[in-house]
Amino acid sequence: MRRRWNGALGRLLLALAVLLERSMAGERATTRWKTRRNTALQAAHRRGVPVEALATRLELTPKWVRDVVGEPHKEAAAQTGRPRGRRARPPG
DSSP states (O other): OHHHHHHHHHHHHHHHHHHHHHSOOSHHHHHHHHHHHHHHHHHHHHTTOOHHHHHHHHTOOHHHHHHHHHSHHHHHHHOOSOOTTOOOOOOO
């Protein structure tokens, strides 16, 4: 039962990370939102969501997600823009 709850909570945290990724604006707000997004990514990964699922859902590279999950404080401080390899979203 606990494993099922961890899986469900991990997916919910992933949805939160996606929401935070897609709703950022302004430099200071961007930094705050990305820190929160990275925290949600780390929590989802701890609950068992694989890196590939996180990367696919956020449209980021698996390497970048591994960096965030592996070294949270260093990556959160260094992250200011979108990483390379991110696909552009269609307008609208």
